[in-house]
Amino acid sequence: MKYSVSCKLGYDIEEETVCFFNLQPSQFDRQVLLDEHLELEGGREIDRYTMGESGNRFFKVVAPPGKLLVQYRAEVDLDPLIGDPAGIGQVAPLDLPLDVLPHLNPSRFCQSDRLRAFAFRQFGEFPPGHQRVTAVCNWIHDNTDYIPGSSHGTTSAMDTIIDHAGVCRDFAHLGITLCRAMDIPARYVSAYAYRLDPPDFHAVFEAFLGGRWYLFDATRKAALDGLVRIGMGRDAAEVSFSSFFGKATAGEMEVSITSPGGGALGDLTTQAVSLSER
Amino acid sequence: MKYSVSCKLGYDIEEETVCFFNLQPSQFDRQVLLDEHLELEGGREIDRYTMGESGNRFFKVVAPPGKLLVQYRAEVDLDPLIGDPAGIGQVAPLDLPLDVLPHLNPSRFCQSDRLRAFAFRQFGEFPPGHQRVTAVCNWIHDNTDYIPGSSHGTTSAMDTIIDHAGVCRDFAHLGITLCRAMDIPARYVSAYAYRLDPPDFHAVFEAFLGGRWYLFDATRKAALDGLVRIGMGRDAAEVSFSSFFGKATAGEMEVSITSPGGGALGDLTTQAVSLSER
Amino acid sequence: MKYSVSCKLGYDIEEETVCFFNLQPSQFDRQVLLDEHLELEGGREIDRYTMGESGNRFFKVVAPPGKLLVQYRAEVDLDPLIGDPAGIGQVAPLDLPLDVLPHLNPSRFCQSDRLRAFAFRQFGEFPPGHQRVTAVCNWIHDNTDYIPGSSHGTTSAMDTIIDHAGVCRDFAHLGITLCRAMDIPARYVSAYAYRLDPPDFHAVFEAFLGGRWYLFDATRKAALDGLVRIGMGRDAAEVSFSSFFGKATAGEMEVSITSPGGGALGDLTTQAVSLSER
Amino acid sequence: MKYSVSCKLGYDIEEETVCFFNLQPSQFDRQVLLDEHLELEGGREIDRYTMGESGNRFFKVVAPPGKLLVQYRAEVDLDPLIGDPAGIGQVAPLDLPLDVLPHLNPSRFCQSDRLRAFAFRQFGEFPPGHQRVTAVCNWIHDNTDYIPGSSHGTTSAMDTIIDHAGVCRDFAHLGITLCRAMDIPARYVSAYAYRLDPPDFHAVFEAFLGGRWYLFDATRKAALDGLVRIGMGRDAAEVSFSSFFGKATAGEMEVSITSPGGGALGDLTTQAVSLSER
Known part of the structure; x- marks a missing residue:
């Protein structure tokens, strides 16, 4: 597409x-x-x-x-890969590729080391793999209000659990944190997101499952198969659209994504979507 | 008794x-x-x-x-007052007695100002009054592991939400915090607790409902009608068994409570218990 | 006056x-x-x-x-009492009046239990009493930028140490916290402040020394002998100009204090000022 | 050597x-x-x-x-490179090599995004470069007690500022954080440390200055030119001696480093030491 x-x-x-x-x-x-x-x-x-x-x-x-x-x-x-969630399991630590291992570590906005008990208590009953990460996303969606302006640059996953509110960045951080807390590698992804309304840059996350990185968006605001990936990294501390050394104030901002052929259908809640193996 | x-x-x-x-x-x-x-x-x-x-x-x-x-x-x-939870409503802010008002404020271990969204999201559906506070206690009980040694002197309600673990002090702090976040006055109570096993000092909380202070114990470890109140205050920062100015190390400690006539039955999960009006 | x-x-x-x-x-x-x-x-x-x-x-x-x-x-x-700082010592815990004791406890915005090592390391060399509290205020003044809008309603003394910025409320909280951490009772005071520029409500703190409550203002923005006390309490959680149960948005606000006879001279950095014994 | x-x-x-x-x-x-x-x-x-x-x-x-x-x-x-601190300046952001840039970002234990005001206020007067980082180390050394057991696995640089106590890991995290807050790339280093007493694994940090990574140890416990580097990374979340997936309890532990030829003199407080260019 x-x-x-x-x-x-x-x-x-x-x-x-x-x-x-x-x-x-x-x-x-x-x-x-x-x-x-x-x-x-x-x-x-x-x-x-x-x-x-x-x-x-x-x-x-x-x-x-x-x-x-x-x-x-x-x-x-x-050309996203579309798969059946039921068949996508969790990779045992022994079998994780080297370059995936760092994505098990806690990071600035994702204090997964603090949330092991929380995560296993809340999601331990779900089958390991894609379904467990979907359960994480459902819980975040149901327990967090999407409120523009409700968080700021230093807001972390622990704050979001307390505040029950955030924006796409916070939803992604919380998803990453809960995955890592259960030994599922996860990383932050910035993207142009088809059908995101209003149009803006978007943030989602990827979890390493069944040998590939699968996309997840706990905000449910964009079509998973219509995400054009810009950056990826441990969390927003590593992935930002712009960094300044000097003095700059942001002014106008326009973001757009269109698809001449029609684009992603976006109704993929029952399917697994992956862009990249590594 | x-x-x-x-x-x-x-x-x-x-x-x-x-x-x-x-x-x-x-x-x-x-x-x-x-x-x-x-x-x-x-x-x-x-x-x-x-x-x-x-x-x-x-x-x-x-x-x-x-x-x-x-x-x-x-x-x-x-001589605890035993009542029917269904009949015990929430007191409107306008009608709260003066001496009760300070128990609406956040305190050292009970950051209720941070948890309004959390509390209303989680418990806003329950009828205001005794039943809503019982819903708070049930949630704490179901989402927190009682693990001796899992918390320490500086642990607050926000930590307990993250850690999903604590001791009686932490269960009480979390209950107080969630009540205050919903404009229900709540205070910390230390007690000798009948049937607590192993015997120890206990911590519970009281919420001001229907014109009186009602007892709640989210740990479900003691009989609500067998609590001999020692101290009460905003939270554990105000209520401690001992404070030292100098150098002292705690050694042996024995706590006991018995009832010659048999004591509280303790099976009062369907009833409301109050010791004090003020 | x-x-x-x-x-x-x-x-x-x-x-x-x-x-x-x-x-x-x-x-x-x-x-x-x-x-x-x-x-x-x-x-x-x-x-x-x-x-x-x-x-x-x-x-x-x-x-x-x-x-x-x-x-x-x-x-x-x-009619403030003006005294010589050198003669105003610290009251031993044994001799503290009962009603003063609660002001040794940590509170919502003043986590003095976390800052004992910090406080004694930084101020332990100063003579106990009024001079030590003045050293605390000097340190706060020298290490904290007064920046309107730099803090918000949930900012605590621990945040202010990290941020090195705040408003009068934060300066007062930090002073209270460092005093309590060294076993000096301290409390929060809201006031009309003569010569405060621009005119506004002000927040300062009092420490219990030599048998009375002495006023301190780490912002150095107002005359200590020109403070008309409104409220006092453990911290801003207990002392606020207005509390609302319902839905209200603040609009215009004017605060003024004048003195027909000329008012406080305000040059009292070398003297101790107290309004109240209790 | x-x-x-x-x-x-x-x-x-x-x-x-x-x-x-x-x-x-x-x-x-x-x-x-x-x-x-x-x-x-x-x-x-x-x-x-x-x-x-x-x-x-x-x-x-x-x-x-x-x-x-x-x-x-x-x-x-x-074969460490020994240099003159006075000649080692700070690299302008424009000139930083690509692989160095990630070490400007905040990380799990190093919340440099929160400490910009703090860092520039405290160290902004020192000449940029090696001397400024040495000022950071001196300040950490003078304001932090080295107390085994005073911190734990989730302790971050912000905690260490509040606690004024920690172990080598915490000293390193605080150094890294304050450097990054002033746009100096910094990274965490684990090492065998000659003359460390008692013998143990050690943690120090490196700052990128004058085109190379220079070693710093705010604990002043080891000879900078006697550090055999094991791991390096953003912070201790990325650098650990051992990670377990399963159930393991640590038992005996012995660490040793000797030098047949005599080893580092260790009296290098007036010199700059670097092991690696990248």
């Missing part, structure tokens, strides 16, 4: 600022980049690179005081 | 230490003290007093280096 | 709301109320009362949907 | 357990492994591997119920 994604981000730069952007979709087997275009006003691109471990793609910009405008668009062909 | 309560507490005193003890049952209409006896070895009693607001009874001891042994026993006649 | 204090508070009431206000100065020996006047628009006063333990004065209002406007003014004669 | 390192670790295994061990020194230019020997009793080695990003070396063991004994020893040649 083909998708056109784009974003337009404006900033007020107060003093010369170094900016790192991670807006470009990753490239891998089931997510093929057909075309892309980046345009900068009020800043100059210094470097463009792909991180080794994650495959996240960045560009580095130096912006002088004034307005900075970043416009990016790309055409992507997405 | 008559009860004999007693305790024996030993301490190693390293340097001259001032000790405050709150071991004596409170005195009020439905809890009448028939007789009591205090014996000290290795320390001298300086003062004995009753706090104005709470009615908690203290004695102050100065202990020189060496062994300190405190032995206390009392005979108490308990 | 005579002061005129006043405030004007406006609210949008969405549904019938019960409001408790604590805007009136307390009455005691050194703070004499000469005259006062309360006016309500859009609500009706139900009750007016003084809390037993604290002496805080409240009025209770029921407001229907619409605008609520509260206007209060009073004339107060203030 | 040549070092002999060894450790002997015993475990009681209750049920079949998968164990990951990271006990072997890393291999890189200035740390050359001359010889090593691993011996297992009560378990069988399944795999031995080196993580791509970190170069950390692991072996995976499956242990049946019973005793598991792990004995490891190695000969290492260490």
Whole structure:
């Protein structure tokens, strides 16, 4: 399925600022980049690179005081693997691939070391594998209000359990945390999300099950098979659309994703969706 | 119903230490003290007093280096009011007595200001009043493991929600917190608890409902109509059996409560129990 | 010294709301109320009362949907005791009056139980008594930025140590916490503050030293001898200008304090100031 | 300088357990492994591997119920670079190598996002570079008590600031956190530490300065030029000597490091020490 994604981000730069952007979709087997275009006003691109471990793609910009405008668009062909949840089991620790192991560790916003008792008490009865992670997502969905502005940059999964409220970032962090607490590797994913309303960048998570990474969205706001992955990492501390060293204030922001051919149907609550093996 | 309560507490005193003890049952209409006896070895009693607001009874001891042994026993006649939960409603804020209002505030171990969304989401469907507080206790009981040693002196209700484990003190703090979060006044109570196994001091809580304070024990470990109240206050920060200014290490400890006439039946899960109006 | 204090508070009431206000100065020996006047628009006063333990004065209002406007003014004669800090020592725990003891306990926003090592390490070298508490205030002043909007209703002393920023409420909480951590009773005080710029309600704290409560303001924003005390309590959880049960949004707010005779000189950094013995 | 390192670790295994061990020194230019020997009793080695990003070396063991004994020893040649702190500056964000960037992010135990104001207030006056990080270490050393048992597995840098106490792990976390808060990349390092008394595994940290990773030890307990690096990562969540999936209880533990030729002098407080460029 083909998708056109784009974003337009404006900033007020107060003093010369170094900016790192991670807006470009990753490239891998089931997510093929057909075309892309980046345009900068009020800043100059210094470097463009792909991180080794994650495959996240960045560009580095130096912006002088004034307005900075970043416009990016790309055409992507997405070919998600659709499977039967019942057949997707949990991988025994002994059999986990090396590069997956770090995603068992607690991280800044995902204190899985504190939540083992909680997680096993709440979800231990569900069959291990895809169904258990779905149970985690159902519980998060039922116990957390999606309220824009209810959390901030330092909000962690432990806060979200207490607050019972958050945004997509918080839903993803809580899902990751509860998975890791039960020895299921999980990682944070930022994405262009088809049918997300209102349009915005989205955050979901992936759990490593049956030998692949499967997508989960506890907010139930987007079609799992219509997610164009941008960045992935331990949690939002590693995955952000933009980082600044200097003084910048965010201004206008537009995000869009369309599908000329119709796009994901989005009614996949009974199926498992995976984009990447690693 | 008559009860004999007693305790024996030993301490190693390293340097001259001032000790405050709150071991004596409170005195009020439905809890009448028939007789009591205090014996000290290795320390001298300086003062004995009753706090104005709470009615908690203290004695102050100065202990020189060496062994300190405190032995206390009392005979108490308990006459709890037994009522029908269905008839005990919530008191509207407008009608709350003045001295009850402070028990709506958050306190050290009961951060009710953080848990409003949590509480209303979880318990908002239950009818206001005694039944809603019982729903709180049932939830705590079902979601928290009673594990001696799983918490410590700085553990708060927010920790207990995360840890899903605690002791009687933690169960009481969580109950108080969830009540206050829903505008139900609640306070911490320490007690001699009939049938508690193994025998020990116990902690429960009271909620102000239908014009009186009703007892609740989310641990379900003791008979509600067999609780001889010692201290009450906002939370464990205000209610402790002993406080030391100096250097003391706790040693032997024995607590006992017996009833010559047979004591509380303890099978009162379908009834409401209250000791005090204020 | 005579002061005129006043405030004007406006609210949008969405549904019938019960409001408790604590805007009136307390009455005691050194703070004499000469005259006062309360006016309500859009609500009706139900009750007016003084809390037993604290002496805080409240009025209770029921407001229907619409605008609520509260206007209060009073004339107060203030006669603070001015003393020499060097002569004001710490009271030994053995000698503390009963009603002072609760102000040694940790409370919602003042987790003094966590900060004993911190406090003794930082301030243990200073002579016990007024000078040690002044050292605490100096440290807070030097290590905390006063930034309006940098904290919120759930910010505690532990947060303020981490954030190094806060408002008067946070400065007071941190002072209280560090005092209690060193066995110095301390309590929270709300006040009309002469010379505070811009005019607003203010929060400071009192420490019990040499047999009286002495005033401290780690923000150094107001004259210690020009504080007209409104409420006092364990911390801001017990002392608030207004509490609402219902739905109200704060609107306009004006606070003023003037002194016909000139008022406090405010240059009292080398002297100790006390308003109340209890 | 040549070092002999060894450790002997015993475990009681209750049920079949998968164990990951990271006990072997890393291999890189200035740390050359001359010889090593691993011996297992009560378990069988399944795999031995080196993580791509970190170069950390692991072996995976499956242990049946019973005793598991792990004995490891190695000969290492260490050639640390010794430099003049005054000449080692901070690298501008624009010039940071890609693989260094993730070490600017907050992590599980290092909430640098919360401590920017704290760090710049406390250390902003020191010249950027090695001297500023040394100021961080001096402050940690002067404000934190090294107390075995004072912290536990979930203790983070924010806790350590509050507690003013910890062990080597906590000193390292706090150092890392304060560096990252000031945009200095920093990472956690586990090591065999020459002259550490009593002998044990040690934890220190590295900061990226002047184009290399420099070693820092805020505990001042070991010779910086006598550290044989085992693992490195974001914080202790990524770097642990052993991880278990199953049921294992730690028993005996012996760690040793000797130097046939005399070893590090350890009196290097006025010099900068670096082992690795990346």
